[in-house]
Amino acid sequence: xxxxxxxxxxLYLLPAILFLGAFMIYPLFxxxxxxxxxxxxxxxxxxxxxxxxxxxxxxRDPYFIAALKNTFIIVIITVPLSTIIALLISLGLSSIKxxxxxxxxxxxxxxxTNTLAxxxxxxxLFKKTAYSDGLxxxxxxxxxxxxxxxxxxxxxxxxxxxxxxxxxxxxxxKILILxxxxxxxxxxxxxxAEVDGTSSVDMFFKITLPMISPMVFYLVITGFIGAFKAYSxxxxxxxxxxxxxxxxxxxxxxxxxLYGNSGGYPSYAxxxxxxxxxxxxxxxxxxxxxxxxxxxx
Amino acid sequence: xxxxxxxxxxKFPNRNKKQGGDxxxxxxxxxxxxxxxxxxxxGPSGCGKSTTLNLISGLEKPTEGxxxxxxxxxxxxxxxxxxxxxxxxxxxxxxxxxxFKNIRFPLENLKGENxxxxxxxxxxxxxxxxxxxxxxxxxxxxxxxxxxxQQRVAIARALVKSPRxxxxxxxxxxxxxxxxxxxxxxxRRIQRKTSITTIFVTHDQDEAxxxxxxxxxxxxxxxxxxxxxxEVYDDPVNLFVARFLGTPPINVFEGSIKDGGLYIGEDRVLxxxxxxxxxxxxxxxxxxxxxxxxxxxxxxxELGRLEVMGRDxxxxxxxxxxxxxxGTIRSIVNADNNVDLGLSHVSFxxxxxxxxxxxxxxxxxxxxxxxNG
Amino acid sequence: xxxxNNNTELNKIGQRAKILKRIxxxxxxxxxxxxxxxxxxxxxxxxxxxIKSYGSYNSEYVxxxxxxxxxxxxxxxxxxxxxxxxxxxxxxFFTLVTTAVMLIVITLAAFAFARLxxxxxxxxxxxxxxLMMIPNELVIITNYATITSLNLRNTFTGLILPSVTSVxxxxxxxxxxxxxxxxxxxxxxxxxTSDLRYLLKVLIPICRPTMITIIILKVIECWNSxxxxxxxxxxxxxxxxxxxxxEIRENGFxxxxxxxxxxAVVVISVPLVVLFLIFHKKIMEGVASGGTKG
Numbered sequence: 001x002x003x004x005x006x007x008x009x010x011l012y013l014l015p016a017i018l019f020l021g022a023f024m025i026y027p028l029f030x031x032x033x034x035x036x037x038x039x040x041x042x043x044x045x046x047x048x049x050x051x052x053x054x055x056x057x058x059x060r061d062p063y064f065i066a067a068l069k070n071t072f073i074i075v076i077i078t079v080p081l082s083t084i085i086a087l088l089i090s091l092g093l094s095s096i097k098x099x100x101x102x103x104x105x106x107x108x109x110x111x112x113t114n115t116l117a118x119x120x121x122x123x124x125l126f127k128k129t130a131y132s133d134g135l136x137x138x139x140x141x142x143x144x145x146x147x148x149x150x151x152x153x154x155x156x157x158x159x160x161x162x163x164x165x166x167x168x169x170x171x172x173x174k175i176l177i178l179x180x181x182x183x184x185x186x187x188x189x190x191x192x193a194e195v196d197g198t199s200s201v202d203m204f205f206k207i208t209l210p211m212i213s214p215m216v217f218y219l220v221i222t223g224f225i226g227a228f229k230a231y232s233x234x235x236x237x238x239x240x241x242x243x244x245x246x247x248x249x250x251x252x253x254x255x256x257x258l259y260g261n262s263g264g265y266p267s268y269a270x271x272x273x274x275x276x277x278x279x280x281x282x283x284x285x286x287x288x289x290x291x292x293x294x295x296x297x
Numbered sequence: 298x299x300x301x302x303x304x305x306x307x308k309f310p311n312r313n314k315k316q317g318g319d320x321x322x323x324x325x326x327x328x329x330x331x332x333x334x335x336x337x338x339x340g341p342s343g344c345g346k347s348t349t350l351n352l353i354s355g356l357e358k359p360t361e362g363x364x365x366x367x368x369x370x371x372x373x374x375x376x377x378x379x380x381x382x383x384x385x386x387x388x389x390x391x392x393x394x395x396x397f398k399n400i401r402f403p404l405e406n407l408k409g410e411n412x413x414x415x416x417x418x419x420x421x422x423x424x425x426x427x428x429x430x431x432x433x434x435x436x437x438x439x440x441x442x443x444x445x446x447q448q449r450v451a452i453a454r455a456l457v458k459s460p461r462x463x464x465x466x467x468x469x470x471x472x473x474x475x476x477x478x479x480x481x482x483x484x485r486r487i488q489r490k491t492s493i494t495t496i497f498v499t500h501d502q503d504e505a506x507x508x509x510x511x512x513x514x515x516x517x518x519x520x521x522x523x524x525x526x527x528e529v530y531d532d533p534v535n536l537f538v539a540r541f542l543g544t545p546p547i548n549v550f551e552g553s554i555k556d557g558g559l560y561i562g563e564d565r566v567l568x569x570x571x572x573x574x575x576x577x578x579x580x581x582x583x584x585x586x587x588x589x590x591x592x593x594x595x596x597x598x599e600l601g602r603l604e605v606m607g608r609d610x611x612x613x614x615x616x617x618x619x620x621x622x623x624g625t626i627r628s629i630v631n632a633d634n635n636v637d638l639g640l641s642h643v644s645f646x647x648x649x650x651x652x653x654x655x656x657x658x659x660x661x662x663x664x665x666x667x668x669n670g
Numbered sequence: 671x672x673x674x675n676n677n678t679e680l681n682k683i684g685q686r687a688k689i690l691k692r693i694x695x696x697x698x699x700x701x702x703x704x705x706x707x708x709x710x711x712x713x714x715x716x717x718x719x720x721i722k723s724y725g726s727y728n729s730e731y732v733x734x735x736x737x738x739x740x741x742x743x744x745x746x747x748x749x750x751x752x753x754x755x756x757x758x759x760x761x762x763f764f765t766l767v768t769t770a771v772m773l774i775v776i777t778l779a780a781f782a783f784a785r786l787x788x789x790x791x792x793x794x795x796x797x798x799x800x801l802m803m804i805p806n807e808l809v810i811i812t813n814y815a816t817i818t819s820l821n822l823r824n825t826f827t828g829l830i831l832p833s834v835t836s837v838x839x840x841x842x843x844x845x846x847x848x849x850x851x852x853x854x855x856x857x858x859x860x861x862x863t864s865d866l867r868y869l870l871k872v873l874i875p876i877c878r879p880t881m882i883t884i885i886i887l888k889v890i891e892c893w894n895s896x897x898x899x900x901x902x903x904x905x906x907x908x909x910x911x912x913x914x915x916x917e918i919r920e921n922g923f924x925x926x927x928x929x930x931x932x933x934a935v936v937v938i939s940v941p942l943v944v945l946f947l948i949f950h951k952k953i954m955e956g957v958a959s960g961g962t963k964g
Contacts, residue, residue: 009788016779027812376859389853406862
């Protein structure tokens with residue numbers, strides 16, 4: 001009787017365990033094995049030694065250094081900026097009544113769209129071609145500036161578009177989370193503060209921010225994790241050959257090593273993936289420590 | 298269908314791991330419920346009455362002992378094969394189904410030779426619905442019904458498959474007072490009409506006393522007494538049962554037996570004879586209706602106040618030996634009696650058959666014959 | 671005298687507060703409208719460009735905000751000169767099968783965790799939760815090797831297999847299942863149902879809102895997936911829309927036919943936008959609750 005119900009429970013779990021085992025748990029161990037097998041070859045499935053050579057190679061690879069730099073710039077610019085903008089927009093949203101739902105729905109639209117498809121539109125808006133300088137340059141010219149090629153031009157211009165697009169893509173989620181966090185702050189606190197004559201700036205820093213700070217920290221943490229994994233937005237703007245565009249990211253480097261024109265090096269890819277994981281883990285732990293310290297205070 | 302419980306025991310592992318050991322929810326139950334009766338399982342919360350119900354329904358497996366439905370040993374039969382109808386305290390109606398589909402649900406699960414056609418199912422559902430008088434609610438969802446209506450749907454769902462046994466777990470506790478009275482009559486009526494052996498769990502002695510053929514009083518996993526409601530009320534086997542039944546509750550005093558007399562404090566209230574000429578300290582319990590206003594009565598109490606209840610008057614008074622929680626004696630006398638509130642004291646004589654003595658150690662009943670006539 | 675003075679004074683303060691509030695509100699609305707424009711503009715631009723003819727688009731050195739002579743020829747060429755229909759069909763097929771298989775897998779697992787008793791349940795569940803922290807990038811390398819060595823590149827099986835489980839959705843569904851009163855389970859036992867029947871007839875219908883949310887979120891995820899399909903397919907017969915867009919951008923339409931490209935982008939975006947317009951409340955609720963629980 002008892003045994004039968006045990007078996008039944010495991011049967012219900014079996015599909016999930018099989019799939020997770022094959023495509024999550026086994027790969028998790030395997031990637032470490034790969035990363036220490038030097039010169040692993042997909043075709044012959046052979047390698048000529050074990051050791052940390054793969055890590056050394058990756059860390060010295062100029063493409064990886066460039067990808068690392070790009071990724072860090074994207075993270076450092078987009079995470080704080082998108083959180084602040086999202087906070088401002090959410091505050092605006094929660095202080096109005098008419099049209100609030102409409103705005104909220106519109107703001108969420110980018111979340112459901114195919115980022116590769118919309119990225120193409122951004123590329124066209126920013127790109128300078130033989131036929132046209134593009135819409136954005138038209139505006140720049142209108143205000144008296146010089147046309148810039150944002151897609152194949154100078155590094156800072158490309159980085160600007162990159163960050164702009166990234167923020168455009170990540171904002172919907174953050175606005176949604178922050179708006180619902182703001183809505184869950186009990187109204188009594190505001191009424192009480194109003195009666196006490198608290199200014200609205202004070203109200204924000206003394207009531208609103210502390211109340212929603214767990215959600216803000218949550219967004220910062222997930223924002224960091226997400227930004228470190230930036231890849232498809234870059235492809236959308238600059239095409240699949242990110243190395244030659246000088247806009248590669250760590251994840252892009254991993255895929256390039258695995259597959260594509262420069263691919264076929266799963267050992268290097270594994271080493272890079274583990275380095276990425278280590279970075280993300282470190283940043284997340286730091287984030288968690290900071291958030292805990294702040295909330296205790 | 299008679300139900301027989303043999304040495305039924307249920308132990309749960311202790312949730313508090315530090316204490317270890319098992320919690321015994323039902324201890325060595327042994328009784329027989331006759332066919333076609335309405336039986337009330339009565340006791341304070343946590344006494345194991347719901348566990349007993351779950352054991353009978355098959356939702357829990359006993360640690361030891363056996364359960365028989367008629368001659369069949371159903372101990373190892375899972376709930377879905379026992380053919381019992383169970384009405385939950387929360388009613389447990391399926392929120393996504395209409396009343397009709399809720400009642401039909403058990404019929405859809407019948408297999409093999411018992412399988413019903415759609416028409417048969419509909420007929421059975423309509424019969425059950427009209428039995429509990431909810432014919433016009435069949436298309437509604439449970440959320441659109443009042444508590445009393447949900448209750449009826451739950452009963453109809455339990456009855457529709459013609460169960461061998463109908464089990465009701467605190468069926469009235471979620472209803473308001475007026476509906477409770479109405480519904481318990483309803484349960485009585487339905488049970489009479491279907492003559493299905495019915496077990497009814499409640500912590501409210503009033504409910505059990507008013508509608509049950511038999512009551513079973515439980516305490517801490519043990520059966521205390523079983524019998525017809527009036528018999529158990531008039532002849533409790535121990536102090537617990539005496540205290541548990543009756544409203545207002547029985548009045549309990551420190552007392553003693555000496556020289557062929559029963560004492561409350563220093564007042565010699567009854568002349569008695571025990572089997573073995575017992576003497577010593579006892580608990581004396583007196584039903585509220587056991588008091589007679591008598592200026593020469595032996596029990597002298599400090600008069601508190603009167604509560605007029607129409608036909609009767611409730612006299613609230615005090616006595617130094619009283620150990621009831623309320624601290625006051627409640628005695629009910631006919632409203633024809635005039636009580637002078639100006640007096641500071643009131644005296645009672647007692648009706649012998651409403652007075653019980655209990656052993657101080659075991660709290661078991663000490664039987665006596667009264668010489669007071 | 672004094673009192674009236676006081677009153678006018680108070681009135682003035684009231685008036686000023688009112689005006690300040692109006693200005694503040696106007697400012698907020700301007701900002702919100704501005705951001706709404708930034709959000710919506712790319713969509714407008716893709717629609718606009720898609721109905722400009724190739725000739726007129728390229729002759730506009732300064733892009734116009736309207737189409738002088740709108741045309742649908744770009745849509746025709748989006749379907750004829752590149753296999754856009756094929757990409758759409760592939761994505762639809764991939765999305766439906768992945769979502770359906772995933773639903774079965776996660777429902778069974780969530781039910782086991784929520785309702786059944788077995789040895790090591792807590793341990794297994796904790797391990798499942800721990801898997802939520804594993805980034806996709808870490809396991810995708812081996813999965814690529816696995817699928818390649820199974821000869822499943824350029825097959826739907828290879829595309830679908832790794833994405834039919836989601837620990838997060840198992841968790842979400844388990845929580846939901848546990849929210850359903852125990853009494854309903856016992857009631858259905860007494861009513862004579864098996865566990866599986868209880869799951870199908872009672873639990874799933876009651877938890878339908880959560881199931882729908884999960885379905886919608888998974889459909890969005892599938893429709894937009896890019897990285898895995900890119901690794902696992904190099905034959906355009908198996909491309910999904912994201913890969914199709916990349917292909918179109920790099921090799922499609924011969925010359926840089928941007929209006930045709932935009933037509934393809936519109937076609938690809940429409941299904942999800944329509945889904946969003948119908949279910950925007952559900953989607954936003956789902957993402958918000960998923961967000962707080964993730």
